[in-house]
Amino acid sequence: MLDLTFEAPKPKVIAGAKYDWELVIGMEIHAQVSSKSKLFSGASTEFGAEPNSNVAFVDAAMPGMLPVINEFCVEQAVRTGLGLKAEINLMSAFDRKNYFYPDLPQGYQISQLYHPIVGEGEVIVDMGAGIARKVRIERIHLEQDAGKSIHDMDPNMSFVDLNRTGVALMEIVSRPDIRGPEEAAAYVGKLRQILRYLGTCDGNMQNGNLRADVNVSVCRPGDYERYQETQDFSHLGTRCEIKNMNSMRFIQAAIEYEARRQIKILEEGGKVDQETRLYDPDKNETRSMRSKEEAHDYRYFPDPDLLPLEIEQAWVDDIKATLPELPDEKKARFMSAFGLTDYDASVLTADVESATYFEAVAEGRDGKTAANWVINELFGRLKKDDHDITTSPVSPAQLGGIVDLIAKGDISGKIAKDLFEIVYTEGGDPAEIVEARGMKQVTDTGAIEAAVDEVIAANPAQVEKAKANPKLAGWFVGQVMKATGGKANPKAVNDLVSAKLGL
């Protein structure tokens, strides 16, 4: 069994003017399902299309149009649930969430309030070697995305594009188990990593395919433990919800600002109002979205256009059988099977592509050496060129070939770096390149001995000095390496120089 034990991190404490305060954070993540077409219509989900071109009459809410569910989207929600070790509800149902906004032509969003498709699960959020926060997932439900309003194209008008209207979202709701801004960002990062492993959401935050609503409240030390014991929310402070954030950095900054704002109110004897707020990155502040307050009365009711969604356990089992190895398991396996450090294993399992690449290099070779080459040489070089692992000019077989040449003693570590650069820029088989360009390390002691003798004979004054001060032997080693074009085995040179100088 793999070792997946960990300790909980300390909650972040903010010192107010009077007291110490702790943060309590819960999140709702909206993850766009990686489907070709929308949740209830056959219009494309492609990003960046001409405005209103990816719109079916269902999406535009034309009278008489009826929604028909996309089975692939249901499958992805189930798959995500299984990936978060959550219970799958074989019977779920759709409800209408009613509100008015120009980018919502139906006048309601089809969502799942009363019977979500996925129930309780969990996410383990790594916060350093052996330290992690277990964040409980309350539910995941399927719902429609809204359209996009553009406010800055005309002084008197807003422009509406319905291309995103009706695209399938998974809303992943956490319990208030997150205890600081860094944990919040790490939670989003971990969830994104799992979704990408599962292939259910591409995790592209820039395009808004992964967005977070963050609920923040503050409490005095000890209150949170009382809440955890009883699950009674009255031990916690009043929360505010910061809407629609699609950057890890902004999530952290917004939480930090919001916590301090609430602390100030409470220490001055005031009361925090439960409300929806918007983060303004330019001013680094959150402000009240009063317009949303009235709309909060959503008058949910079951959608009469849609029968309950019933799925079979056998189908769920089939999906489960196709789940990939997930980040936690992969990382633990990399640590135990290849002897990697927590850090190296984390870096290599950050995405499936890197992990697969590494495994191909490490297969039948020394895991730590393979990890060093992938992380330090390859990743470093790719970053310099703005490449990622999927567009790496060096294949795992080529990198493995380089590692083999080092292991066999054919090339030194230093020459290996030169070789890597050649393979990276020109391509080719590493062993052939070494052969063709005479890069092979000289391990033949006779040849090295001759070079050492030559250097010693040519520098009698240095020999005297080195005999008095053995540290100067390094100078001879350097000369010999230079004379052999860096191809001599450094250890052999070292030994010979010491022996010949009588050190």
Next chain:
Amino acid sequence: MSIDESTAARVAKLARIRVEEDALPALAAEFNTILGFIEQLNEVDVEGVEPMTSVTPMRLKRRQDAVTDGNQQDKVLANAPDAREGFFAVPKVVE
């Protein structure tokens, strides 16, 4: 459950239906009649009865994930009171 005039006014506002002040008492009374009628259903004991969601034994119809619709910007915008550069143009909505 009883609906007073202010609740009636609120429901009308949420539904974006204009109701004049003097029509509110009648509207509230109508709501109460409807709700009172429906309230009778609460007298039925449904303990242990599975909710009926359809009169026919149907399973929710599903479709495959394929792009089969769209690319009809002109039709989508045809009924819009105002459209510019492919967008619906609406009175400014400020956050």
